[in-house]
Amino acid sequence: MPQPTSTDVHVDAILTNMSVAYMQEAYAFVASRAFPVVNVAKQTDKYFTYSQADFFRDQVQRRADGTESAGTGYSLSTASYSCDVFALHKDIGDQTRANSDSPLDPDMDATRFLSQQMLIRQERQWATDAFATGIWGTDATPSPLWDAASSTPIADVELAKNTVLSNTGYVPNTVIMSYKVFSALIDNSDIVDRIKYTSTDSVTEDLLARLFGVDRVLVMASVYNSAQQGATASYAQIGDKDVLVCYTPPSPGLMVPSAGYALNWTGISAGLGQASAISRYRLDERRADRIEIESAFDFKIVSSALGYFLSNCTS
Secondary structure (H helix, E strand, O other), X not given: OOOOOHHHHOOOOOOOOOOOOOOOOHHHOOHHHHOOEEEEOOOEEEEEEEOHHHHHOOOOOOOOOOOOOOOOOXXXXXXXXXXXXXXXXXXXXXXXXXXXXXXXXXXXXXXXXXXXXXXXXXXXXXXXXXXOOOOOOEEEOOOOOOOOOOOOHHHHHHHHHHHHHHHHOOOOOEEEEEHHHHHHHXXXXXXXXXXXXXXXXXXXXXXXXXXXXOOEEEEEOOEEEOOOOOOOOOEEEOOOOOEEEEOOOOOOOOOOOOOEEEEEEHHHHOOOOOOEXXXXXXXXXXXXXXXXXXXXXXEEEOOHHHEEEEOOOOO
């Protein structure tokens, strides 16, 4: 006797309370946190730089009665920045919008998608500008590497701090590392032996900051796909196996040194004063709306001596 089957009595529909999209969390990206942010009104401009050598020279002399004090001075120069404009858009056709099932929201989905794309671009740009050899005052590779049993990451970071201090008068307060390095440090005996009798906590960024004697440890945990659309995906972490030890102030200011600054040109936001702008406008000839993201920034290394770069820290 024929009976209705389960597929006869139910037609599959789209769930309205669940969907799947690979959106990386903001904490995985360090580009916006590594250096102090400076919002600038012009895309290109200059800033003053004072001579470190003049400020650190010991020139004060004894003064004999009735004589002039010793005289001195300092040199002043300028450096420039240039904020490149980056942009990307996604079009939403009228037919697509009218035919979209719940919970799809074409405008919101496009906005989140484009925001993710800009985060990846900024992170990769920061890694190119600041997280590589040949940029900072000192380049080194730990020996032994930090995934070796006899490695000494705490001493290696302390050497980096001492080197920067000797060259600048500032003790580094920031350590930035890739997730591959962070993974190696979780089980590193030099780290674990320092806490095994005093804490049951797992190794975290805050705990590493205390062990390294710095204000903060930032871990790069973002991933990008280097393959073109339609090709087999090729995923990789942004950051490789490296570490940057540097000094950055809590905020920018006049006569305030920093390893680098993140300069954001606010002119791209139509007077809103934002460093990144998302706009929507009509394309009548295409019967579509365009969602566009635009950002203009320059990750400027302003003092290479305030950074010490450790490359290939793990095997």
